[in-house]
Amino acid sequence: MNLRFDFVIHWLWAIVFAVLAISGFALIGAKYGWIVNYSIAAADYVHRVGSAVFVLLTLLAIGNAAIKAWKNENRPSAWMIIGASGFRLCNFIISLILIITGAFIWICSEYNHVQVAFALYLHEYAAFLALAGVIWHLYQKSHALDWPAVKTKGKGGPADAAKTVV
Secondary structure, three states: OOOOHHHHHHHHHHHHHHHHHHHHHHHHOOOOHHHHOOOHHHHHHHHHHHHHHHHHHHHHHHHHHHHHHHOOOOOOOOOOOOOOOHHHHHHHHHHHHHHHHHHHHHHOOOOOHHHHHHHHHHHHHHHHHHHHHHHHHHHHHHHHHOOOOEOOOOOOOHHHHHOOEO
16 A cells, blocks of 8 residues: 555544544633533643654644645645645645644743733634634535446437446
């Protein structure tokens, strides 16, 4: 079995993002606390560990994109999460916002509460924007679920239409 690097990174990143979304929305407050059975401490721990994995996977994706750009490799990578245009660029920008604001919240939470509150605000709305992006991405890729009908060779008449296998 020959797994491509971009395929593995894509799905690992998707799983980690799902874990971060679940634990992060549970950390927002009592409105979403039911997601983790109101265990905010567990959600905080899972979110911090998941964010470290998220940063690592994002750095690997950025490194892979930089190496491809340095080698002038123009082979399309359908599964890569970071890119120079379109959804991949949007994904890159939102990921950087989430990483920077998350690190600021994690490291500076005891210092300036106004700046941490602003970082929490940006982090929360960037997460909602990322979730909307995931929904859009799933909608755009839903064509992969459409299995075309297999047709037999013929002249296209009514007798051939009866031979179509669905």
